[in-house]
Amino acid sequence: AQSVAQPEDQVNVAEGNPLTVKCTYSVSGNPYLFWYVQYPNRGLQFLLKYITGDNLVKGSYGFEAEFNKSQTSFHLKKPSALVSDSALYFCAVSPLNTPLVFGKGTRLSVIA
Amino acid sequence: SQTIHQWPATLVQPVGSPLSLECTVEGTSNPNLYWYRQAAGRGLQLLFYSVGIGQISSEVPQNLSASRPQDRQFILSSKKLLLSDSGFYLCAWSSGQGLGGELFFGEGSRLTVL
Numbered sequence: 627a628q629s630v631a632q633p634e635d636q637v638n639v640a641e642g643n644p645l646t647v648k649c650t651y652s653v654s655g656n657p658y659l660f661w662y663v664q665y666p667n668r669g670l671q672f673l674l675k676y677i678t679g680d681n682l683v684k685g686s687y688g689f690e691a692e693f694n695k696s697q698t699s700f701h702l703k704k705p706s707a708l709v710s711d712s713a714l715y716f717c718a719v720s721p722l723n724t725p726l727v728f729g730k731g732t733r734l735s736v737i738a
Numbered sequence: 739s740q741t742i743h744q745w746p747a748t749l750v751q752p753v754g755s756p757l758s759l760e761c762t763v764e765g766t767s768n769p770n771l772y773w774y775r776q777a778a779g780r781g782l783q784l785l786f787y788s789v790g791i792g793q794i795s796s797e798v799p800q801n802l803s804a805s806r807p808q809d810r811q812f813i814l815s816s817k818k819l820l821l822s823d824s825g826f827y828l829c830a831w832s833s834g835q836g837l838g839g840e841l842f843f844g845e846g847s848r849l850t851v852l
Contacts, residue, residue: 658838658839660840660841662841662843667826667846667848668845668846669744669828669830669843669844669845669846670782670828670830670841670843671843672840672841672842675840714780716782718841720837720838720839721838722838723836723837723838724837724838725772725784725787725797725837725838726838726841728781728782729781730780730781731780731781
């Protein structure tokens, strides 16, 4: 069965420091991988996706993610965090022709 | 450009009352449509998805139902709400080319059952 794990419920980082939000996955075949962000009482917004090609994917708002096939990971990163990055982040995996499976979410708090 | 509308944004309903949440998509044709529920501000649970008019797949057995009367309209319903139905309901769509593509979400409907 396909699954996504976000091992951290909460990540705290100081403004200006680099941030990492972790995601590992389990899926048959080659995965499509996604990151979404959710602000309070809003829908999810797409950040970036990995389909194929370069392992480092660049997305919206300065975020990037690195696909690591051997470790089955797709960690979200940003070189310098902003207070406005504080939100709930979801990793998702797309098994072949089935709806996206989402992780439980990681709450990012960026402290000024 | 494509847009997705979801309403109502907020509602408070008594236990045992009916429910109808509506979602419409503009600017695309033959989308895949989805209903997710988010409880306690955390994980997303897929409730229903649809690949075409009248075609509904249910992921979780419960007292909710979904219908797709038109190509770009997706409705979530209940005849009698339970307390456990409270949550944040999100509608989403994806391109009709398979189910594994990028999802585009509406702004959500927050349901409180009292």
